[in-house]
Each structure stands twice: as C-alpha cells, then as structure tokens.
Amino acid sequence: MNRKTKDELMVDHNHDGIDRRGFLKCMAWAGTGTLCVMQGGILKSFALSDASSLTGAPPAGELCFAQISDSHMGFNKPANTDVVSTLKAAVDKINALPKRPEFLLHTGDISHLSKPEEFDTVDQILKSAVAKDVFFVPGEHDVIGDDGKQFLDRYGKASQGQGWYSFDKKGVHFVGLINVMNLKAGGLGTLGAEQLAWLEKDVERLAASTPIVLFAHIPLWSVYPEWGWGTEDSAQALALVKRFGSVTVLNGHIHQTMQKVEGSVTFHTAASTAFPQPEPGKADSPGPMKVPAEQLRQLLGITDVNFVRGQHALAIVDSKLG
Amino acid sequence: MIRNRRNVCVLLLVATSAVLLPGSRAGSEARPPAAQAEVKIDNFSFSPAELTVAAGTTVKWTNRDDIPHTVVSDDKSTFKSKALDTDDTFSFTFAKPGTYGYFCSIHPKMTAKVVVQ
Numbered sequence: 001m002n003r004k005t006k007d008e009l010m011v012d013h014n015h016d017g018i019d020r021r022g023f024l025k026c027m028a029w030a031g032t033g034t035l036c037v038m039q040g041g042i043l044k045s046f047a048l049s050d051a052s053s054l055t056g057a058p059p060a061g062e063l064c065f066a067q068i069s070d071s072h073m074g075f076n077k078p079a080n081t082d083v084v085s086t087l088k089a090a091v092d093k094i095n096a097l098p099k100r101p102e103f104l105l106h107t108g109d110i111s112h113l114s115k116p117e118e119f120d121t122v123d124q125i126l127k128s129a130v131a132k133d134v135f136f137v138p139g140e141h142d143v144i145g146d147d148g149k150q151f152l153d154r155y156g157k158a159s160q161g162q163g164w165y166s167f168d169k170k171g172v173h174f175v176g177l178i179n180v181m182n183l184k185a186g187g188l189g190t191l192g193a194e195q196l197a198w199l200e201k202d203v204e205r206l207a208a209s210t211p212i213v214l215f216a217h218i219p220l221w222s223v224y225p226e227w228g229w230g231t232e233d234s235a236q237a238l239a240l241v242k243r244f245g246s247v248t249v250l251n252g253h254i255h256q257t258m259q260k261v262e263g264s265v266t267f268h269t270a271a272s273t274a275f276p277q278p279e280p281g282k283a284d285s286p287g288p289m290k291v292p293a294e295q296l297r298q299l300l301g302i303t304d305v306n307f308v309r310g311q312h313a314l315a316i317v318d319s320k321l322g
Numbered sequence: 323m324i325r326n327r328r329n330v331c332v333l334l335l336v337a338t339s340a341v342l343l344p345g346s347r348a349g350s351e352a353r354p355p356a357a358q359a360e361v362k363i364d365n366f367s368f369s370p371a372e373l374t375v376a377a378g379t380t381v382k383w384t385n386r387d388d389i390p391h392t393v394v395s396d397d398k399s400t401f402k403s404k405a406l407d408t409d410d411t412f413s414f415t416f417a418k419p420g421t422y423g424y425f426c427s428i429h430p431k432m433t434a435k436v437v438v439q
Contacts (some may be wrong), residue, residue, distance in 0.1 A: 077388040077408065113390055113405050140428045144392070144405045185396045185425035186433045227366075228431040285366035287389050 063170040066094050066101040066131065067215070067303040069252030070272030072141065073122045074112035079275040079288035080296060083112075084121065089321045090273040090302050091129045097304055097319075101131045102169065107252035107270060108139030108180070108217030114146065119154055138163065139217040139253060140180040148181055164195050166202050172307055173206055175199065177216035179231045189218030189231035189253075196233065200240050211246040211307060211314065219251040221260060221267050224280035229254050238265065248305070248314045254286070257301065257318045268316050271301035297322025358382065361434070363391050363406070363426075368434035377438050380415040391432065396423040 071087045080086060094101060104126070111118035119142075126134055136155040143151055152163055159165040159176070166175040177199070179189035191199075203212070214220065220237060223229035231237075241247050247265040255277035260267040275288040276299035283289070291299060298320050306315040357379040362369050364386040375381065383393050385406040393403040393412050400422065403412035416422065416438040426432040 079388070113407065141390075144390070144428060183427060183430040185423060185430055187430045226431070228429055287366060287387065 062309065063172055063307040064097075064099045064101050065103050065105060065169070065305055066097065067105045067107060067250050067270050067305060068094070068273055069107040069217075069270040070109040070139065070255055070274055071106070071122055072109050072112040072272065072274035073118040074115055075274055075288070077288060079290045083274040084125070086297065086300055086321060087122065087125050087273045088128075089297065090300070091125060093302050093319055093321060095128075095130045099304075099306065101304065103133035103135065104129060104131045105174075105215050105250060106134055106136045107215055107250060108137050109141045109252065109272075110136060110139070112141055112274075114142055114144040114150060116150065119150070123154075135167070135174070135176060135215075137176045137178060137215055137217055138180055140183065143180055148178075160198060161194055162192075164198060170307070171309070172211045172213060173203070174213045174215065175202065177214055177220075177237065179216045179218045179220070179234075187232060188225060188228055189216075189220075189234075191216075191231060191233050191237055196236050196240070199237060203241060203244075206244070208243050209245055211248070212241050212244045213248045213250060213305075213314070214241070215250040217251065218253045219258075219267070219269055220249050221262075223254055223258060223269070224286075227280065227286040229280065229286070241265075246313055248316070250303070250305070255289075256299070257303070259316070266313055266316070268303070270303045271299065271318065271320075273300055273302070273321070276300065360384065363387055363393075366391075366426075366429055366432055368424075368426075368432060371434045372437065373435070374437040374439060375416060377417060377419050378415065379438070380413055381436060382411055382413045384411045385409065390428065391426040392428055393424055394427045396425065398427075402427075 068090055072083055073087070075083050094104070110122050138148055138151045142148070148163060152159065156163045162181050163178045164176060166173060168174070177191060178195065179191050182190060182192060184190070214237070216231070218231050219229055220231050220234040245264055249265060249267045251267070251269045252272070254269050255272035255275065256269065256279065257271050258269045276291065277286050278289050300321040301318050302321075304317045304319065308315070357376055359373055359375050359379055359381045361373060361381060361383045363383055366387065368383070373381065383403070383406070385391050385408055388408055390405045390407045392405055393401065395401045401414040401424070405428070406412055416436060419438045422436045422438065424434060424436070
C-alpha cells in the first residue's frame with residue numbers, strides 16, 4: 001500500500017494490488033488503440049483488435065457510450081479543409097463499434113465560430129449515428145459573441161445556470177460541467193462558485209459506490225497552463241467527488257488523447273474529429289497542426305467507454321479515424 | 323524689393339515648417355491627421371504586445387492566424403470585437419489617455435495592452 005508522492009504514481013487506493021510497472025506501460029500505449037481494463041482488480045491490456053474478446057456476453061448492468069469532441073464545424077484551413085468528412089468518418093466509427101453505444105457525449109467546440117449553420121450541420125451528421133441521444137457541453141468556440149445563448153437554446157434545455165446538468169444511466173451518474181464562460185484575461189477555464197455550489201448539492205445524496213463521470217470541454221487538470229489547458233478551480237470540483245470510489249473525467253479542447261490517473265480519478269481527453277494540435281510545449285502555440293494528408297485521420301478519433309458493474313474503473317478506448 | 327523678398331522668405335519658411343511637421347503634437351501650427359497603428363494577431367499572440375500611441379489614434383487589429391480570435395478590453399465593455407477569422411480586422415479609436423489591457427475572449431491566455439498618451 002503505497003501513498004502517492006506524484007500524480008503519475010498509481011495509488012493502491014482500494015488494495016487492488018495494481019502492478020504499477022504494468023500500469024505505466026499501459027499508459028504509454030494509451031491513444032494507440034489499446035484497451036486497459038481492470039478485471040478482478042488486475043490491470044490487463046488488450047490491443048484494440050483483441051477487444052472483441054472482452055465483449056462476449058455482456059454482463060448485466062453494463063453501460064457503453066462514446067465520446068467525440070472538437071468537431072469545429074466551419075473550420076476550413078489547411079490543417080483539415082473538410083471537417084464534414086472527418087466528422088462523418090467519426091460517426092461511421094461509432095456505428096462500427098463492437099458494442100453499440102447507448103448515447104454520445106460531445107465535449108465541446110461543436111462549431112468553429114458559433115454560427116447557426118455550423119451547429120445545424122453537426123446535428124444533421126449526428127442523426128446518422130446509432131446512438132440517438134447526444135449530450136453536449138460547449139467549448140469556447142460555441143459561445144462566441146452571445147455568452148452561450150445560442151448553445152443553451154439548442155442543447156441546454158435541461159440545464160441549470162449557464163448550462164450545467166446531470167443525468168443517470170444504469171446507476172452511473174453523469175455531470176456536464178461548463179468551464180468556458182466568463183473567461184478572464186490571462187485566465188484558464190473556470191467553473192465558478194455558482195456551478196460548484198450546484199455540484200455539491202447534486203452529488204451529496206449519492207452513495208460513494210456510485211460511479212461518477214464528469215465531462216467538460218477544457219481539461220479539469222493542469223495539462224499545460226501556458227496554453228490555457230487547465231481549469232482554475234477544478235480542484236474544488238474534484239474535492240466534491242473525492243469520496244467516490246470511481247470518478248472518470250472526460251474532456252476535450254486539446255485535440256489529442258491524454259490520460260492520467262490520480263487515486264480513484266481517471267482523467268481522459270479525447271482527440272478532435274477536425275484537426276490535431278501539438279503536444280504541450282512542442283510548438284510555439286496550440287494552433288491547428290498541419291500534417292501530411294495521409295496522416296491526418298490517424299491523429300483524429302473517437303473514444304469508446306465501457307462500464308461494467310463490479311469493475312473499479314471504466315474502460316476507455318480511443319480509436320483513430322484512419 | 324528686399325523687404326518683399328524677406329517677407330516672401332518668411333512666408334516660405336512658415337509654410338515649409340507647416341508641411342514638414344505634420345505629425346507634431348500640441349503647440350504646432352498645423353493640425354496633425356489622425357494617427358493609425360496596427361496590431362497583428364498570429365500564433366496565438368498579439369504583436370506588438372504593448373503598443374504606445376497618441377490619444378486619438380485608431381488601432382487596427384488584423385488576424386493572420388489560422389484560428390479565430392477576438393479583441394476584448396479587460397473590462398469587457400470598452401471595446402469588444404466580434405469573432406475575427408483569418409484576415410478579418412477590427413478597429414478602435416482611443417480617444418482618452420490611459421492603459422488599456424485587452425485579451426482574446428476565446429483564448430484568454432492571449433493578453434496585450436495599448437498605452438495611450
């Protein structure tokens with residue numbers, strides 16, 4: 001039983017006997033189509049091609065959903081002159097998953113310039129997904145010029161305040177958080193006091209064994225603050241869910257997959273369906289990264305998430321578009 | 323004749339100085355035309371990051387980045403552009419002296435300022 005000294009170390013939080021070396025090796029493969037699954041407390045890795053061996057007969061109480069992010073409908077610069085095609089490819093990928101997702105999460109930057117026709121086009125394309133329910137949270141590109149009014153009109157009917165909401169699926173509690181409003185000069189993403197107060201109330205009656213999924217656009221951990229890749233008050237949100245045995249945080253914004261485990265919290269960011277961005281610090285700025293045409297789809301993707309009752313963590317699998 | 327020539331010379335001198343000093347500030351005879359200044363937006367930054375101008379100057383921002391940006395004063399009310407896609411521009415005339423911090427409301431880590439003297 002080792003207490004963590006750095007975020008990167010896996011804590012034997014639940015005396016699962018996790019093999020740390022195996023886990024770190026698994027982490028290095030994340031994003032290349034590797035499935036890391038906890039089975040009976042043992043962490044196993046499977047190549048995506050072997051994932052079918054896990055699907056077998058689905059145990060009762062299993063939940064499967066997919067995450068897409070950063071479709072940036074309306075973007076048309078060299079990094080990807082056809083974001084419609086790549087979004088359609090993402091939907092095709094979703095429709096071809098071995099286990100049919102029950103719903104989709106879109107973690108924001110649906111549009112590129114908050115234009116009505118951009119939102120319309122995404123809605124239209126998503127209609128052909130096998131999963132008919134889509135839950136959205138806005139990215140900063142979705143709330144330009146109108147403080148998110150259009151976004152809320154379209155996607156925030158069931159939401160409170162500036163668009164936060166929660167829902168339950170098969171005993172898993174999902175919380176959509178908004179961290180792209182009221183951004184201040186020089187600042188990072190921000191949740192704000194009102195939203196945090198709502199979150200506290202939202203989870204207070206839940207049993208600690210309830211798996212929690214938080215989803216928001218900007219990462220709720222400090223990926224790279226210099227590029228605005230972080231949320232100022234995310235620590236407060238995470239403190240509110242500290243007592244839960246399984247917390248999964250799904251984000252977008254950075255246009256690449258990245259994963260981190262801290263105690264019972266798994267953080268994961270999704271690839272974009274539109275264009276990739278450089279790794280932290282590997283370029284002057286976090287702008288669209290141009291790559292040779294034949295490589296583009298390898299850097300775009302979707303995320304498939306499986307929850308199996310009785311398992312500790314959700315199984316998160318990233319798939320490339322090409 | 324000499325007097326006339328001197329007068330002519332004096333006249334020419336005054337006219338010349340008026341022509342040669344169009345940009346001079348208070349105290350000059352001629353009214354200077356409104357000054358202009360430019361800020362380029364590229365690679366998630368404003369350049370120059372600190373721009374000093376005279377009161378009455380119109381500053382024009384041009385987005386050369388391949389991603390949209392906005393130009394919003396820190397107080398979010400003094401000036402506020404709509405989303406500027408590549409090659410879009412936004413202009414604001416700074417009538418009053420002061421230091422005006424501003425940022426991109428889409429990418430708030432992008433900050434800069436205009437100092438108006």
